[in-house]
Amino acid sequence: MKKLFVILLLIELLMGVFSYLTYDNEIGSILFSEGSISSTMKIFGPDFKITLFLNFLIIILTILFRKRKKILTTLFVFFFSLWFISGRTVGVQWTGEIYTGWFYLKFDKIILCPSSNGCSDVFKETSITDKPLYTLSLTNRFINEEIFVGPLLYPKLKKYLENPTVSDL
Incomplete structure (x- = not known):
């Protein structure tokens, strides 16, 4: 014991x-x-x-x-x-990169649009779909990824990804 x-x-x-x-x-x-x-x-x-x-x-x-x-x-x-x-942490870069991790330690990176393909507005071209257990599905012509967001970040992150502005970054 x-x-x-x-x-x-x-x-x-x-x-x-x-x-x-x-x-x-x-x-x-x-x-x-x-x-x-x-x-x-x-x-x-x-x-x-x-x-x-x-x-x-x-x-x-x-x-x-x-x-x-x-x-x-x-x-x-x-x-x-x-x-x-x-302790879930998610970072969104204006270039269309999403970083995920725990307690400010980065573990994964998702690139929504490879830079060589010239996406005009990567966030407008990416659809965000709700999945069970606080997970978001990110889909566009280049990727189909799911990320666990967690209950505390879910509403803020979903709202931001649906309407990101450069001034917010």
């Missing part, structure tokens, strides 16, 4: 580090965009208060239920999942 408790506390410490990345949006933006393009990218990132609250909640539950393995494991998995989903 002590082994599980120590492992959970180490995971929670790592969660705290990732939650801290959401504290300063400016540093998070620079980290996510890798520096120079942060001024031309609209970033939809995690909310620090939510990630920190869930992190503290998991720590408190671990301490309170440390002697009840089944309850602790169930609660940990549930709240860890909520914490992880709340």
